[in-house]
Amino acid sequence: MTVNAMTINAMTINAMTINGGEHQMTRKILAAATAVAFLLAACSDDEEGGSSGTESTAAGTSATDAPETTAAEAENVRQVPDEYDTIQAAVDASAPGDLVLVGPGTYNEAVQVATDDLTIRGLDRNEVILDGNFELDNGIRVLGANHVAVENMTAMNYTKNGFFWTGVDGYRGSYLTAYRTGDYGVYAFDSINGQIDHIYAAGSPDAGVYIGECYPCNAVVSDVVSEYNGLGYSGTNSGGNLLIVNSTWRYNRAGIVPNSGSYELCYPERETTIVGNIVHGNNNGETPAIDVALLAMGNGIVVPGGVLNTIERNLVYDHDKGGISLVPFPEEDPNDAIPGEDEWTVSCEEAKQQMPVDPGDLVIWESMRNRVVGNVLEDNRHADLLVAAVTVDASTLGHCFADNTFTTSAPNNIETLAPCTADGVGVGSGDWADGKYDILSWLGEEHPPSVDWKTATLPELQPQENMPDAATAPARPANDVPMQVDLASIVVPTKPAG
Numbered sequence: 097m098t099v100n101a102m103t104i105n106a107m108t109i110n111a112m113t114i115n116g117g118e119h120q121m122t123r124k125i126l127a128a129a130t131a132v133a134f135l136l137a138a139c140s141d142d143e144e145g146g147s148s149g150t151e152s153t154a155a156g157t158s159a160t161d162a163p164e165t166t167a168a169e170a171e172n173v174r175q176v177p178d179e180y181d182t183i184q185a186a187v188d189a190s191a192p193g194d195l196v197l198v199g200p201g202t203y204n205e206a207v208q209v210a211t212d213d214l215t216i217r218g219l220d221r222n223e224v225i226l227d228g229n230f231e232l233d234n235g236i237r238v239l240g241a242n243h244v245a246v247e248n249m250t251a252m253n254y255t256k257n258g259f260f261w262t263g264v265d266g267y268r269g270s271y272l273t274a275y276r277t278g279d280y281g282v283y284a285f286d287s288i289n290g291q292i293d294h295i296y297a298a299g300s301p302d303a304g305v306y307i308g309e310c311y312p313c314n315a316v317v318s319d320v321v322s323e324y325n326g327l328g329y330s331g332t333n334s335g336g337n338l339l340i341v342n343s344t345w346r347y348n349r350a351g352i353v354p355n356s357g358s359y360e361l362c363y364p365e366r367e368t369t370i371v372g373n374i375v376h377g378n379n380n381g382e383t384p385a386i387d388v389a390l391l392a393m394g395n396g397i398v399v400p401g402g403v404l405n406t407i408e409r410n411l412v413y414d415h416d417k418g419g420i421s422l423v424p425f426p427e428e429d430p431n432d433a434i435p436g437e438d439e440w441t442v443s444c445e446e447a448k449q450q451m452p453v454d455p456g457d458l459v460i461w462e463s464m465r466n467r468v469v470g471n472v473l474e475d476n477r478h479a480d481l482l483v484a485a486v487t488v489d490a491s492t493l494g495h496c497f498a499d500n501t502f503t504t505s506a507p508n509n510i511e512t513l514a515p516c517t518a519d520g521v522g523v524g525s526g527d528w529a530d531g532k533y534d535i536l537s538w539l540g541e542e543h544p545p546s547v548d549w550k551t552a553t554l555p556e557l558q559p560q561e562n563m564p565d566a567a568t569a570p571a572r573p574a575n576d577v578p579m580q581v582d583l584a585s586i587v588v589p590t591k592p593a594g
Contacts, residue, residue: 172571192211194214194215221560230550236251238260245269247271249272252276259272267287269282269295297321297323297325303330317329321344325348328378329343329345335367339581345374346377365399367406370407374411376413383546394417399421403466408468412476412480414476420471423535469497
């Protein structure tokens with residue numbers, strides 16, 4: 097959460113080093129295999145497949161009527177290392193619409209992308225490895241280039257991020273592994289209209305997956321496993337048609353953490369939808385961690401200062417503090433005053449034009465008007481459901497709770513105190529002082545210090561799911577994102593074995 101993307105230095109580009117003919121045989125094999133694959137795709141009776149598998153022929157159309165992949169269309173494929181020794185060289189030679197197809201190997205590069213509508217794809221997610229050697233900053237950074245998709249590869253040992261989009265309209269990261277990185281794993285900043293799916297992220301001090309500074313973001317995060325990070329997911333000042341669904345967040349300091357703060361623009365965090373996730377065991381004191389991760393430790397889904405979020409049908413268990421915690425965020429040395437509720441609908445673009453107001457030395461972002469419905473919570477040691485405030489009476493925060501399966505809450509009887517109705521917040525009853533949580537004691541707690549990200553103990557990297565048809569699927573830039581999600585069909589996930 098502490099990265100200021102506007103001040104990151106221009107990345108250093110290192111050419112890939114191939115030792116002693118190491119790839120000579122694989123180059124010949126890959127060249128032959130790729131040529132055969134494109135020939136088969138051109139001659140196939142089936143319709144060409146997309147990145148998520150072959151689609152059925154449209155109703156009323158025979159297979160022979162389907163468009164074929166021609167040799168001319170295949171000319172937009174730039175192969176690494178067969179035609180270009182480095183990914184950067186292939187990217188630099190590409191035009192909008194091209195596919196950079198990367199063969200197995202280890203690439204010691206920091207790739208910078210400035211061309212719109214590219215697709216950069218590995219032939220094998222587990223064998224196409226970008227390695228920063230603890231010296232290079234980002235595996236792939238997409239700087240202001242719209243509709244760039246990065247697919248089916250691994251980035252590790254980068255001092256900043258594995259995969260990074262900043263200042264773009266249209267992005268997609270699919271079937272990516274980010275392992276042992278010095279800031280974030282997969283990171284989208286000041287970017288809209290995006291999709292992050294089929295991700296494995298481990299070993300970042302900040303978040304395995306991050307989307308920040310956008311409203312409306314119009315983005316989907318799906319099918320992620322994020323573990324052994326400071327935070328599983330982090331989203332500072334993001335929201336607005338932002339969906340976090342069908343993913344697993346485990347063994348981090350804290351699980352899912354959308355928060356507000358004036359150290360990035362477009363505050364507050366708002367209107368994030370969190371549905372169908374498994375969130376468990378986020379008490380890990382042996383990870384690298386930024387300060388916010390230390391503060392949030394022991395929580396499953398924690399919303400520091402976020403507003404108008406929807407948290408539904410998640411399975412949340414085994415946390416030392418709270419399962420779902422709606423709490424304030426104290427910001428020291430803020431850059432602006434906290435906007436009022438009448439400004440919550442201001443777009444990010446509009447907000448960037450506003451002049452900041454000096455707020456003094458400290459502001460408290462209260463979490464307000466979040467909706468928590470139909471979640472299953474267990475074994476969250478302080479409380480399954482937790483609400484707290486500093487500057488106002490917690491009863492005035494406007495949260496609502498309904499149909500959750502839980503044992504404990506702070507304050508007690510939270511669904512009676514703050515019920516939900518079809519239209520929003522119901523009229524509750526009861527005593528908000530009964531079982532009230534002392535949030536100031538939380539702020540004073542000590543936690544295990546951060547571990548050096550370069551040496552932190554991580555699970556051994558296991559083979560991850562490959563993108564279907566990586567060798568034959570045509571280029572698919574990120575101009576069809578985000579995917580449609582049927583939220584109503586998502587149910588509470590089944591608890592995994594063990």
